Amino acid sequence: MAKSRFWLYFSSPKTFYPFSGKLIPWCVGVAAVLMAVGLYMGLLVTPPDYRMGDSYRIIYIHVPAVWMSMIIYMVMAGWAAVGLIWNVKLAEMMAGALAPTGAIFTVIGLWTGALWGRPTWGAYWVWDARLTTYLVMLFLYMGYIALRSAIDDPRRASKASALLAIVGGINVPIIYFSVKWWNTLHQPFTVAPGQESKIDPTMLWTMMIMVIAFWAYTLAVSLIRVRCDILEREKNSSWVAELLQGSSAGNKQ
């Protein structure tokens, strides 16, 4: 009973709005500090790779961006499912707020991958399993965003796009295991749970710092975006009226 009330408390936009507002500065702070440390380590401290030279430094943004884009997709599909099954408005909004950031990280992943592929493999792009399934994820993100904005009623838009997100979720494990299932040009797992890492510890640490920085960045921007969506969807409710009147008079936020 107490547990269900706890979740009800946070699933209400009225309580989530101020709560998430307190989280954002922390996420921004963590992202900024860790990105500064990660960039300093990645560009100035870590040694060049013995085979790839300095081109490997793209790893410090390529891997975090690709990981985040896949994690965001799974989280987005998860929120979409919660919204669809239990009819939770806040979950629907969370799913929608994650999509643009996920799409941006997918574009960054493709772009940095191409620029790393050219000096390493001799080609910007090849139609192999890993790259093709990853490109499909970009189309899924774009389809999701387009479908959501094409339907005027936000509840119906959320329901229709949730189905697309959930069905498209099958693509994420295919991307992940593609290097195992098929012969691809892309290298197999370098860092994976349950196996010893195959890269130098300083390089691994720098990459992990960037991964955490990208996590914090994602949390910050998706919370800011979901707060915008909450204001727009709840604009006729009394708590938004009170909040905005207070903020325009006292010039807060």
Next chain:
Amino acid sequence: MIWSSWSEFIEMGGYAGFVWWSYGVTVVFMVGEVVLLSKRKRTIIQRLGRFIRADRSKRNAE
């Protein structure tokens, strides 16, 4: 610090184009997302604030 000079850092062991285009485009996308988002937030708060004040003054007049 592994670089002995500024120009050596810029050259990136001969991979300057690949490395700097990767980092540059990433920075543009991420900073761009933050800028557009904060702009959107400001517009919403201003617009809804105006809307709410107008609504209240209309109700007071009635």
